[in-house]
Amino acid sequence: MTGDRTALRRFSLNQATTKRWPLPDVVAGCVAAGVPGIGLWREPVAEHGLARTAKLVRDAGLEVTTLCRGGFFSAGGWRDENLRAIEEAATLGAPVLVLVSGGLPEGSRDIDGARARVADAIADLAPHAEAAGVRLAIEPLHPMFTADRCVIATLGQALDIAQRFAPEVVGVVVDAYHVWWDDTVYAQIARAGEWIASFQVCDWITPLPEGVLLGRALPGDGCIELRRLREAVDAAGYTGPIEVEVFHADIWARPGAQVLAAAIDGYLREVA
Amino acid sequence: MTGDRTALRRFSLNQATTKRWPLPDVVAGCVAAGVPGIGLWREPVAEHGLARTAKLVRDAGLEVTTLCRGGFFSAGGWRDENLRAIEEAATLGAPVLVLVSGGLPEGSRDIDGARARVADAIADLAPHAEAAGVRLAIEPLHPMFTADRCVIATLGQALDIAQRFAPEVVGVVVDAYHVWWDDTVYAQIARAGEWIASFQVCDWITPLPEGVLLGRALPGDGCIELRRLREAVDAAGYTGPIEVEVFHADIWARPGAQVLAAAIDGYLREVA
Numbered sequence A, B: 001m002t003g004d005r006t007a008l009r010r011f012s013l014n015q016a017t018t019k020r021w022p023l024p025d026v027v028a029g030c031v032a033a034g035v036p037g038i039g040l041w042r043e044p045v046a047e048h049g050l051a052r053t054a055k056l057v058r059d060a061g062l063e064v065t066t067l068c069r070g071g072f073f074s075a076g077g078w079r080d081e082n083l084r085a086i087e088e089a090a091t092l093g094a095p096v097l098v099l100v101s102g103g104l105p106e107g108s109r110d111i112d113g114a115r116a117r118v119a120d121a122i123a124d125l126a127p128h129a130e131a132a133g134v135r136l137a138i139e140p141l142h143p144m145f146t147a148d149r150c151v152i153a154t155l156g157q158a159l160d161i162a163q164r165f166a167p168e169v170v171g172v173v174v175d176a177y178h179v180w181w182d183d184t185v186y187a188q189i190a191r192a193g194e195w196i197a198s199f200q201v202c203d204w205i206t207p208l209p210e211g212v213l214l215g216r217a218l219p220g221d222g223c224i225e226l227r228r229l230r231e232a233v234d235a236a237g238y239t240g241p242i243e244v245e246v247f248h249a250d251i252w253a254r255p256g257a258q259v260l261a262a263a264i265d266g267y268l269r270e271v272a
Helices: A023-033 A042-048 A050-059 A078-092 A111-132 A155-162 A185-195 A226-234 A254-270 B023-033 B042-048 B050-060 B076-091 B111-132 B155-162 B183-195 B226-235 B256-270
Strands: A009-014 A039-043 A063-070 A097-099 A135-138 A170-175 A196-201 A242-244 B011-014 B036-041 B062-072 B096-100 B135-138 B170-175 B196-201 B241-242
Touching: A009 B241, A023 A039, A023 A042, A023 A050, A023 A254, A039 A050, A042 A050, A042 A063, A050 A078, A050 A185, A050 B183, A063 A078, A078 A097, A078 A111, A078 B226, A097 A196, A111 A135, A111 A155, A111 B023, A111 B050, A111 B226, A135 A155, A135 A196, A135 B170, A155 A170, A155 A185, A170 A185, A185 A196, A185 A226, A196 A226, A242 A254, A242 B256, B011 B256, B023 B036, B023 B042, B023 B111, B023 B256, B036 B042, B036 B050, B042 B050, B042 B062, B042 B076, B042 B226, B062 B076, B076 B096, B076 B111, B096 B196, B111 B155, B111 B170, B135 B155, B135 B196, B155 B170, B155 B183, B170 B183, B183 B196, B241 B256
Parallel strands: A009 A039, A009 A242, A039 A063, A063 A097, A097 A135, A135 A170, A170 A196, A196 A242, B011 B036, B011 B241, B036 B062, B062 B096, B096 B135, B135 B170, B170 B196, B196 B241
Antiparallel strands: none
């Protein structure tokens, strides 16, 4: 593991990468490793306590890079849930709330309708987020999640919505795992410019597991041109944090500090 | 089961839907059900014998709508293999050879390179196909297959290649399962026009199984707007066969005639 603070200047550990590492241990582990930022998830934050988490990360000098996540606009109660998520982000000092739109409602085939509702919901939430000093970030998920998790399937689609707003109010997440396959991705990244609110990395491996959620690899272990994507978001003007966000049952089973070391190693070799 | 020949005028059974049904039984089953067309696969054709299969379908009065499949341009020996596939299509009287491009070579991350090779390979094969009276049809596969099966991930990308050629020489396959999620799909279908060489249908269900290959459903059992897509290909000028092509282990385990009846039923209710 490296503790080089200059090399790790933009590195952020997304908490989902070390899902089973208790929050105080994650924070201590990041500090020990010289990691300046962390991406938090609402569920473990709630478990540890919102105010207690805010104090924990502040006292440790860690920057909260994103809060994951709001969205799921096809679920009942989505508006109150998202207003709560905005408040939580503000309390944590997270500048960005990641939005995953949700899929088709059970039994529905109306994909145009679902997509229109996402745009409407974001228009509804944007003033509240702006007032709270939290930037909404629309995350397109890989098209294998369109039906059940996120009807926003490409960066182009996310930008079609985000660019109706000022970039400091609504931006987009560029997650390498979700966009690498798209032959228009470099054009869309250039188009995104200052609307890029977050850049996340992990790697693509096959075969995909059942349910396709937990099949991601650490940077460098798969087939994504991560450095090329990082250079593209940089060229578009993005200077913010780079989160390593990996979901994989085997990685979750390993000790947190070991996974963090591997994430840092992959980041330095393949992304930075 | 319906035997209405007018209603089934465009219906074709892709052989992969009833993978374990022996070829003579598939042909007899199609005739009994009033099905006019069949999409064949190279492996079962080779097993039954090429000339024998050609005679079997001809004697039954069945139209061979496509031969699946050529492509896999990242594999060694791809050129000879594709020239053989073209000859087989000609022998069977199949007007269309479906091409699945292949994924990234083992260990490679060079997706631009892989995509360029696909275009080069098709340019190489096109004159041979034209001479044999066989139309090449580039099939974009869903982006969950980009890494390991097909670097052509969208209809737009397939058209970028196909439209370098005359439409009767190189076309595209519009397979509902692979393209339904794309917010530009209706624009791309309109753009495709007479380059549409084949239209295939099945349905999208979740959760996806491990490996994501065998997770397809019969028309009507999932969330794809199949009739809307069929109307769009019609509006683009396509008047050809509509193949039902479903890959699912549970469906393969059922008796062929029962699956064919269910495919016809789904087709009439949801597509025609």
